[in-house]
Amino acid sequence: MQPFLERVKNGPVIVADGATGSFLMEHGLRPGDSPESMNVTEPGLLRDVAGGYVDAGAELVQTNTFGGSALKLAAYGLDDRTEEINRLAVEAVREAVCDRAYVSGSCGPSGRTLKPYGDADPDDVRGSFRRQIEALVSAGVDLLTIETMIDLSEARLALEAARSVSSDIPVVATMTFDATPRGFFTIMGNDVPTAAAGLVEFGADVVGSNCGNGSETMVAIAREFRACTDAPLLIQPNAGAPRVVDGRTVYDETPEFMARHAMELLEIGVAIIGGCCGTTPEHIRALREALLM
Amino acid sequence: MEILSQIASELQRGADDEVRTLTKSALEQSLEAGVILEEGLLAGMQVVGERFRAHEVFLPEVLLAARAMHAGVEILEPHLGKTDAHSRGKVVIGTVQGDLHDIGKNLVGIMLSGAGFEVIDLGKDVSPEQFVETARDSGADVIGMSALLTTTMPGMKKVIALLKERGLDSSVRTVVGGAPVTEKYAREIGADSYGFDAARAVECVKELVG
Numbered sequence: 369m370q371p372f373l374e375r376v377k378n379g380p381v382i383v384a385d386g387a388t389g390s391f392l393m394e395h396g397l398r399p400g401d402s403p404e405s406m407n408v409t410e411p412g413l414l415r416d417v418a419g420g421y422v423d424a425g426a427e428l429v430q431t432n433t434f435g436g437s438a439l440k441l442a443a444y445g446l447d448d449r450t451e452e453i454n455r456l457a458v459e460a461v462r463e464a465v466c467d468r469a470y471v472s473g474s475c476g477p478s479g480r481t482l483k484p485y486g487d488a489d490p491d492d493v494r495g496s497f498r499r500q501i502e503a504l505v506s507a508g509v510d511l512l513t514i515e516t517m518i519d520l521s522e523a524r525l526a527l528e529a530a531r532s533v534s535s536d537i538p539v540v541a542t543m544t545f546d547a548t549p550r551g552f553f554t555i556m557g558n559d560v561p562t563a564a565a566g567l568v569e570f571g572a573d574v575v576g577s578n579c580g581n582g583s584e585t586m587v588a589i590a591r592e593f594r595a596c597t598d599a600p601l602l603i604q605p606n607a608g609a610p611r612v613v614d615g616r617t618v619y620d621e622t623p624e625f626m627a628r629h630a631m632e633l634l635e636i637g638v639a640i641i642g643g644c645c646g647t648t649p650e651h652i653r654a655l656r657e658a659l660l661m
Numbered sequence: 662m663e664i665l666s667q668i669a670s671e672l673q674r675g676a677d678d679e680v681r682t683l684t685k686s687a688l689e690q691s692l693e694a695g696v697i698l699e700e701g702l703l704a705g706m707q708v709v710g711e712r713f714r715a716h717e718v719f720l721p722e723v724l725l726a727a728r729a730m731h732a733g734v735e736i737l738e739p740h741l742g743k744t745d746a747h748s749r750g751k752v753v754i755g756t757v758q759g760d761l762h763d764i765g766k767n768l769v770g771i772m773l774s775g776a777g778f779e780v781i782d783l784g785k786d787v788s789p790e791q792f793v794e795t796a797r798d799s800g801a802d803v804i805g806m807s808a809l810l811t812t813t814m815p816g817m818k819k820v821i822a823l824l825k826e827r828g829l830d831s832s833v834r835t836v837v838g839g840a841p842v843t844e845k846y847a848r849e850i851g852a853d854s855y856g857f858d859a860a861r862a863v864e865c866v867k868e869l870v871g
Contacts, residue, residue, distance in 0.1 A: 557719025
């Protein structure tokens with residue numbers, strides 16, 4: 369495989385994986401448990417998820433470490449196992465995908481609100497990301513994905529942590545936006561131009577958006593990103609908005625529907641296209657077939 | 662009164678030191694604590710709530726305004742006699758069992774106290790028994806429940822069922838909200854009201870208590 373950033377530059381478009389959490393829930397993850405604890409208890413399941421996505425055509429697979437920062441794990445009393453939980457996650461994915469896909473270390477929000485709005489100290493948050501990222505990088509991820517951020521200040525701390533661990537590891541950084549009558553904003557009020565410029569300035573190689581929106585809205589968000597940055601883009605829509613039917617969570621966007629909109633993302637020039645909540649290997653297979661025909 | 666609108670506008674800026682100083686001088690000018698609360702602090706918070714709802718300001722502005730409000734309330738508290746009865750009602754809030762997400766719930770709490778309600782915040786991962794027993798023991802008017810996960814949402818239904826079981830469903834009303842919760846779901850589980858967003862949740866509580 370080419371080094372990740374060369375592939376991003378040279379193309380063709382990279383198809384990324386879809387959701388992990390919903391698969392884990394179907395296989396025994398109980399509400400309220402840490403999804404990352406399964407890296408220790410059920411590594412076989414993690415290999416199954418990753419293998420399923422690669423078989424469906426994904427060339428970028430995320431580790432199950434979205435909540436793997438020390439601060440986030442502390443909410444479950446697991447922070448003293450940060451290194452182990454992150455290392456096992458990388459090992460499971462690597463074993464499943466070998467060299468068929470890039471392995472991306474996922475880093476989600478700390479779950480804390482930074483001062484002065486909340487009580488989290490920036491140094492603690494940066495240190496918490498650093499512990500996670502050190503573990504991911506030394507376990508051999510090909511890239512890092514700092515994702516689902518709603519506060520550019522927190523994304524900055526995660527990017528600083530990543531850059532303090534490695535100056536040259538490829539880093540993708542994405543934020544989650546709400547559609548408001550005044551345009552797209554994160555909950556903390558960051559708009560797309562601010563996010564795009566900030567993420568690049570703080571060290572991201574690839575920027576974009578994941579989660580929070582279905583395919584149609586994500587196309588509009590991708591257009592806004594394209595209009596304000598030359599950086600390569602990553603977009604991962606949800607399979608629509610979740611609905612609960614008979615106690616089960618249902619996402620309405622079909623693989624075909626997502627694949628049609630993925631073609632629009634391709635036309636906009638998005639370099640990496642995958643799925644977020646509610647997407648399955650079937651969605652990824654449809655994306656792959658549409659995008660790389 | 663000039664000073665009351667000054668308090669309101671400093672609160673909107675999230676300037677807690679200024680709000681503290683102005684609240685003190687308002688008391689020195691012999692204004693009633695209840696009036697300072699209503700026409701200064703709460704009036705300012707009301708504007709912030711409206712602007713948040715219109716997406717003109719975002720979470721940081723609301724959090725700073727809330728902090729400024731608490732600074733003012735601290736000054737007023739010793740002067741708010743029991744007869745002032747500044748509480749418009751009592752609300753027990755929390756994120757349902759198994760769910761550790763609390764940004765939305767915290768925001769509702771802040772805006773409810775901003776609107777003059779007494780808020781008992783049970784935090785996150787709250788069991789049905791905790792919700793119902795706290796509401797009963799404190800004589801609360803409303804239980805507000807939040808969930809971010811579709812997998813934890815059914816906890817809301819359990820709370821409502823437990824209220825019925827204990828014969829409390831007529832005295833304690835319920836409001837539900839959170840990203841996956843819809844109007845339809847709220848109706849299905851028998852909730853009294855559905856807070857689409859934090860501002861709407863506060864309106865719901867006002868309607869239920871009023």
